[in-house]
Amino acid sequence: MAEAKFTDEEVSHLVNERKQLPRRWERRLLILRPKEKTSHKRSGLVVRGQTGEFEIRVRQCTDYPLDFSVIIAFRKTNENSLFILRRYNGRHPAPHVNKPLNGPKESLPGFHIHMATEEAQRHGRDEEAYAVGTSDYTDVFSAIDLALKDCNFDKPPIEPDKNPDQSDFWRGNG
Structure with missing residues (x-):
């Protein structure tokens, strides 16, 4: 039996830890860019937490848009390996x-949503096999959107209009 990197309680703590998304996070996460020599589009974002870094990775098949993965992973400070906490998957061919x-x-x-479990780790499977x-x-x-909500990512407050007196053609104020 293998050793678990994180217990179920530790996984739960990491998922529930409050994480602050940076300003303009949408530009880095919601704009999927084609990956060279593959049939996928990708995006990603790293967010610092209390005990390390949380990485959000998005992959979507260009030929079949419902084939996608949204990954929430954790990396301890001063470590290289990622630990996948959750993976939100679309409809894969199989x-x-x-x-x-x-x-x-x-x-x-x-x-379907993959979740890291202590049992999977102890039996030598990928942590998020279940x-x-x-x-x-x-x-x-x-x-x-669901991944950010489930894993306690806080969106930054909406910035107020810096020049409210300026006319705005699109809102009919100009």
Whole structure:
């Protein structure tokens, strides 16, 4: 049996830790850019937390937009390895299959959320091998929104208009 890097309680603490998104986070996370020589678009963002860095990674297939992953991972300060806390997946060509130690396999053909577990780590599997089906998102952008909400990322306050007296053609003030 392998050793777990994080217990279920520690994983829960990392997921629930409040994390502040930087200003203009949308530009770095919501604009997916094509990756050279692949059929994917990607984006990413690193957010500093109390105990390390949280990395948000987004990947979407260009040919089949419902095939995507939104990953929330953690890296301890002064370490290189990422630990995947959650992974919000779209519809892949093949369904995800949970392989419990006891009991039958479970197939998840649609949207699903992977969660890091101590059990998966102890049995030498990827930390986020276990997944649950969901209908809480319908595309990559609603998956990003849910991931940020579920994992306690705080959006920065909306900046007030710096020149409210200036006319605005689009709002009919000009």
